[in-house]
Amino acid sequence: MFQKTYYAAHPDMMDGASNDELRDRHVVSGMFRVGEIVLSYSHGERFIIGGAVPATSPLLLPRLSEPESLAGQPLLARRELSAVNIGAAAGAVTVDGTRFEIAPRETMYVPMGSADVAFEGEGARFYLLSVPAHRPFPLRKLALGDARVMERGSLETSNARRIHQLILPHTCESASLCLGLTTLEPGSVWNTMPPHVHERRSEVYLYFDLAEDDRIFHYMGRPDALRHIVMENEEAVISPPWSVHMGSGTRAYSFIWAMAGENLDYEDMNVFDVCQLC
Ligand SMILES: O=C[C@H](O)[C@@H](O)CC(=O)C(=O)O
Numbered sequence: 001m002f003q004k005t006y007y008a009a010h011p012d013m014m015d016g017a018s019n020d021e022l023r024d025r026h027v028v029s030g031m032f033r034v035g036e037i038v039l040s041y042s043h044g045e046r047f048i049i050g051g052a053v054p055a056t057s058p059l060l061l062p063r064l065s066e067p068e069s070l071a072g073q074p075l076l077a078r079r080e081l082s083a084v085n086i087g088a089a090a091g092a093v094t095v096d097g098t099r100f101e102i103a104p105r106e107t108m109y110v111p112m113g114s115a116d117v118a119f120e121g122e123g124a125r126f127y128l129l130s131v132p133a134h135r136p137f138p139l140r141k142l143a144l145g146d147a148r149v150m151e152r153g154s155l156e157t158s159n160a161r162r163i164h165q166l167i168l169p170h171t172c173e174s175a176s177l178c179l180g181l182t183t184l185e186p187g188s189v190w191n192t193m194p195p196h197v198h199e200r201r202s203e204v205y206l207y208f209d210l211a212e213d214d215r216i217f218h219y220m221g222r223p224d225a226l227r228h229i230v231m232e233n234e235e236a237v238i239s240p241p242w243s244v245h246m247g248s249g250t251r252a253y254s255f256i257w258a259m260a261g262e263n264l265d266y267e268d269m270n271v272f273d274v275c276q277l278c
């Protein structure tokens, strides 16, 4: 069911890790394959991270295959899911018979207990995130216009960006998932400046809206022991709770941030001064 399992990482594991080892532990790639649903599993908050790229026929979210006692049960029996269309064309998500047209940059929140979830529409690319839930919250579609927007940074410091908060209690209820989409203004390249950590939540960044030969230099690790990972379009990086997550790119881009863990308080973070990084 999963193309790869990512185990939780200890901060000491950063010491002496090669660049390839960092990628292997933290980077999720190859998620968007035409005609397939590709899922990976992270032990960090038990995130499922993946993509669904429909071709001519609809793609169905797989059912559980393990353990034997639960085989055939819906994947979302004890989970909630979000699907963001990062593609250039509209698609549709059908949840237990209810169909939603999902335009580019629109998001679905799919509650725990949903049994049949189908993705369709050539040209749509759905980024999928799922985490364990304790109860269902209303099924809904979200547009960027529904989000609470935080304008941060400036063009002078190359980090002017709009942080669209989509799945957070003020806009869309969830059990544990928090999600948003951040867009950089043309000419700005830095995200999450100044950076932070949040010990009570893990986070996953998906970088997109980049050309094939663009790269993001993503920084992670404890603030006093930064490492970098060179990332490409449509790759995601898993940020453990002890790690900062910030990056700069070769041009403006967008990214989806998703968190889960102890609480749904976006402000529960420790922000660092850039001068504290080394
Ligand atoms: O915990 C929150 C996340 O790291 C992001 O919301 C940060 C972000 O989008 C940005 O500053 O550009």
Ligand SMILES: [Zn+2]
Pocket (backbone or CB within 6 Å): 196, 198, 203, 245
């Ligand atoms: Zn964060």
